[in-house]
Amino acid sequence: YDSYAASVALAGATRRTVPLTRSGNGFVLDVDALRAAVTDRTRMLVVNSPHNPTGTVYDREALTALAELACERELLVLSDEVYEHLVFDGRTHIPLASLPGMAERTITVSSAAKTFNVTGWKIGWAMGPRELIDGVRAAKQFMTFVGGAPFQPAVAHALTHEQEWIASMRADLERKRTFLSHALSEAGLKVFGSTGTYFVCADLTPLGRTDAVAFCRELPGRVGVAAVPVSVFVDDTASWNHLVRFAFCKRDEVLTEAVARLNGLQEAR
Numbered sequence: 001y002d003s004y005a006a007s008v009a010l011a012g013a014t015r016r017t018v019p020l021t022r023s024g025n026g027f028v029l030d031v032d033a034l035r036a037a038v039t040d041r042t043r044m045l046v047v048n049s050p051h052n053p054t055g056t057v058y059d060r061e062a063l064t065a066l067a068e069l070a071c072e073r074e075l076l077v078l079s080d081e082v083y084e085h086l087v088f089d090g091r092t093h094i095p096l097a098s099l100p101g102m103a104e105r106t107i108t109v110s111s112a113a114k115t116f117n118v119t120g121w122k123i124g125w126a127m128g129p130r131e132l133i134d135g136v137r138a139a140k141q142f143m144t145f146v147g148g149a150p151f152q153p154a155v156a157h158a159l160t161h162e163q164e165w166i167a168s169m170r171a172d173l174e175r176k177r178t179f180l181s182h183a184l185s186e187a188g189l190k191v192f193g194s195t196g197t198y199f200v201c202a203d204l205t206p207l208g209r210t211d212a213v214a215f216c217r218e219l220p221g222r223v224g225v226a227a228v229p230v231s232v233f234v235d236d237t238a239s240w241n242h243l244v245r246f247a248f249c250k251r252d253e254v255l256t257e258a259v260a261r262l263n264g265l266q267e268a269r
Helices: 003-010 031-037 060-072 130-140 151-161 163-186 212-223 250-261 264-268
Strands: 021-023 028-030 042-050 076-080 106-111 124-127 197-202 243-247
Touching: 003 106, 031 060, 031 151, 031 250, 163 197, 163 250, 197 212, 212 243, 212 264, 243 250, 250 264
Parallel strands: 042 076, 076 106
Antiparallel strands: 021 028, 106 124, 197 243
16 A cells, blocks of 8 residues: 555655565465565564455465564564455455454554545544554644544444444445456456455456556546556566556446446457
8 A cells, every 4th residue: 555655754664565476366475575574673564454456365374474473573563454344255354463462562453434435534543552552643643633523423333333234335345346357357357356455456468468557547548447557556566567456346337337448448459
């Protein structure tokens, strides 16, 4: 997620990234690369699952490896779990702080924006030990003076009383995920599996394209559809610049129209 780099810089820290790697029809955490990236100067791991932009949901094995490394090296962990309720195919989100040794070292971040589809409200929360949350509050008070006060009790009510609505939205998004993934395949792209979030990634090379940045700049003018190149989220841009991220958190009529337009990609080759 592109704000991480700015946040790390604001803290005066040095950012080191660890790539996900392909596995079957999706992506997985490269645990060996993660271990190699951690040095005596490392202070914090920033973890995002369910993952933007790939839609990857880390399994218990990957999360356990993360937890063991954090405990072994005495690292703090910032766990971005804003898509925690948007997990598909019968999977269950596993909070990183729930694993052995992690509660005392983890700040878990979540958000009403994704949980209740209210992005503009800008209401989120951080959970963790008091001494870590004190640090979060100290930084936060200089970034925004106050949150959206009228929205806070609405979110509190929804967290308590609207779990059925969340389940319904999740099922609806899973249906949209399947619909868009199938449509992108029909349009000639290689589509990767998305088990969480509201994003799906696709490979352009079957269309004879390898530059996702150029493709995404052309796409609105060609067929009236917008997408994001995955390379804007990574440091190693060359390895990822053939992948494009599409969002399926749209009304059915918008997705249907987008699919009809994307079908023109094959003819335009």
